[in-house]
Amino acid sequence: MEVVPVIGAGLAGSEAALQIASAGFDVVLHEMRPVVPTAAHETDHCAELVCSNSLGSSLADRAGGVLQAELRALNCQLLPIAESNSVPAGAALAVDRLLFGQAVTEVIEKHPRIELVRGELPAIPEGNCIVASGPLTSEALAADIQRLTGADHLAFFDAIAPVVVADSLNLEVIFAAARWGNGDPDYLNIPLNKEEYEAFLDQLLAADKHELKDFEAADPRAKQFFERCLPVEVLAARGRESLRFGPMRPVGLDDPRTGRWPWAVIQMRRENTAGTVYNLVGFQTNLKYAPQQELLRSLPGMAGAEFVRLGSMHRNTFLNSPRVLNSTLEFRQRPGLFFAGQITGMEGYLGNIGSGLLAGLNMVQRLRGEEPATPPRETLLGALTHHVAESPSKDFQPMKAEFGLLPPLVPPVKKPVRRQAYASRSAAEMAAFGHNLGLVPASPASPEDHANNL
Numbered sequence: 001m002e003v004v005p006v007i008g009a010g011l012a013g014s015e016a017a018l019q020i021a022s023a024g025f026d027v028v029l030h031e032m033r034p035v036v037p038t039a040a041h042e043t044d045h046c047a048e049l050v051c052s053n054s055l056g057s058s059l060a061d062r063a064g065g066v067l068q069a070e071l072r073a074l075n076c077q078l079l080p081i082a083e084s085n086s087v088p089a090g091a092a093l094a095v096d097r098l099l100f101g102q103a104v105t106e107v108i109e110k111h112p113r114i115e116l117v118r119g120e121l122p123a124i125p126e127g128n129c130i131v132a133s134g135p136l137t138s139e140a141l142a143a144d145i146q147r148l149t150g151a152d153h154l155a156f157f158d159a160i161a162p163v164v165v166a167d168s169l170n171l172e173v174i175f176a177a178a179r180w181g182n183g184d185p186d187y188l189n190i191p192l193n194k195e196e197y198e199a200f201l202d203q204l205l206a207a208d209k210h211e212l213k214d215f216e217a218a219d220p221r222a223k224q225f226f227e228r229c230l231p232v233e234v235l236a237a238r239g240r241e242s243l244r245f246g247p248m249r250p251v252g253l254d255d256p257r258t259g260r261w262p263w264a265v266i267q268m269r270r271e272n273t274a275g276t277v278y279n280l281v282g283f284q285t286n287l288k289y290a291p292q293q294e295l296l297r298s299l300p301g302m303a304g305a306e307f308v309r310l311g312s313m314h315r316n317t318f319l320n321s322p323r324v325l326n327s328t329l330e331f332r333q334r335p336g337l338f339f340a341g342q343i344t345g346m347e348g349y350l351g352n353i354g355s356g357l358l359a360g361l362n363m364v365q366r367l368r369g370e371e372p373a374t375p376p377r378e379t380l381l382g383a384l385t386h387h388v389a390e391s392p393s394k395d396f397q398p399m400k401a402e403f404g405l406l407p408p409l410v411p412p413v414k415k416p417v418r419r420q421a422y423a424s425r426s427a428a429e430m431a432a433f434g435h436n437l438g439l440v441p442a443s444p445a446s447p448e449d450h451a452n453n454l
């Protein structure tokens with residue numbers, strides 16, 4: 001019988017391997033640690049959480065809680081292990097990171113259909129395969145992925161600009177316009193007068209910033225990258241007019257409230273085809289999250305802004321997925337080759353588990369001679385897969401599961417009950433999707449239960 005290779009025993013690769021194995025197929029799971037270490041992992045555990053130990057909110061009407069429910073409906077394998085190794089964390093699902101990693105490793109090592117092979121896989125093998133090598137993919141494998149996808153379609157650093165939910169903006173102040181009135185008014189513009197611009201600059205320059213991590217600063221590509229993608233605060237420090245003549249250039253943009261050009265503008269461009277979220281153009285930043293949020297909410301029309309993502313810059317290997325993947329996470333030009341995890345442009349622990357789950361399910365579909373499936377876009381997992389497969393490919397940036405990615409509710413639902421309505425819609429859609437694939441929802445279980453059930 002064919003043995004399916006999965007590269008990387010992180011969150012995505014471990015989930016994918018368990019999905020394939022529990023469907024009755026054999027898997028060889030390649031993990032380079034501890035033979036080849038990464039700059040962030042500290043153990044040789046499968047599914048090691050490298051930073052925070054929280055998998056996000058468990059509340060039924062929060063994005064984290066909704067995604068958890070979706071994964072459970074698809075018989076997620078890692079979620080019950082997380083639950084049985086959880087630590088008290090209020091309304092969040094947080095785990096004892098060491099116990100969680102140990103438990104996942106044990107389940108994988110004991111599984112009769114999974115062979116865990118320690119060592120770097122430097123190239124993608126022929127035939128069926130799942131690549132889940134994460135944000136710190138080894139150099140050799142990254143070079144092979146570049147050979148497959150084209151060098152322009154694999155990035156090594158993130159320069160993330162903040163992304164905001166469209167219906168949290170005050171559109172009586174922020175205006176849609178095309179520069180010089182040429183073309184469609186696709187951009188939203190935050191207008192600043194002279195005083196507002198000066199106050200914004202003072203606050204920006206004084207705000208607390210993250211320093212580059214040692215391993216990022218040591219990477220020879222980092223310097224080149226940061227020169228090309230200057231954080232907005234670095235540009236601002238080069239002179240008080242540099243933003244006004246750079247990303248905040250107001251020329252040709254008539255503010256309908258005054259009939260004149262503002263002193264400066266911040267432009268926002270659609271982040272997804274549905275137009276539910278917008279990114280702040282040219283506003284990649286290393287500001288810490290709290291001062292960043294405070295600064296952005298002090299801008300005209302932004303007092304109620306809800307952010308899907310705040311700006312940051314860090315080491316991250318990820319594909320230009322809209323160019324190369326479809327929403328089943330399959331490589332467009334090679335059926336049977338799937339990508340999963342952070343390398344696809346999904347963020348967040350749970351989202352990455354979800355992407356491994358989907359890639360695993362779809363590998364099983366291929367092994368059974370069936371077509372891979374796409375989760376409904378009304379679910380957060382579906383919204384994430386659509387984000388990575390269908391976003392505009394220019395300046396594609398990773399994203400985590402947020403309600404802002406979901407298509408609007410029809411008919412519209414008022415804010416106080418909107419989250420609950422998203423949750424109910426997602427539950428119905430995901431239950432039907434799982435049912436069509438013949439899945440039985442997961443329930444909380446201990447690792448011992450897991451091992452006994454194999």
Ligand SMILES: Cc1cc2nc3c(=O)[nH]c(=O)nc-3n(C[C@H](O)[C@H](O)[C@H](O)COP(=O)(O)OP(=O)(O)OC[C@H]3O[C@@H](n4cnc5c(N)ncnc54)[C@H](O)[C@@H]3O)c2cc1C
Pocket residue numbers: 007008009010011012013030031032033038040041047048049050051052119120121122132133134135136137138141315340341342343347348349350352
């Ligand atoms: C420093 C840092 C901090 C982070 N903090 C957070 C956080 O707090 N919250 C959050 O949600 N996300 C965080 N992330 C993102 C986090 O990495 C992902 O959410 C999640 O771990 C990604 O899962 P993954 O399976 O895609 O990758 P990983 O969990 O990194 O797993 C990929 C695995 O592939 C292995 N591998 C790589 N190349 C090869 C190869 N050639 N052959 C064999 N094995 C290979 C690696 O050793 C690794 O075990 C952080 C990332 C970094 C780098």
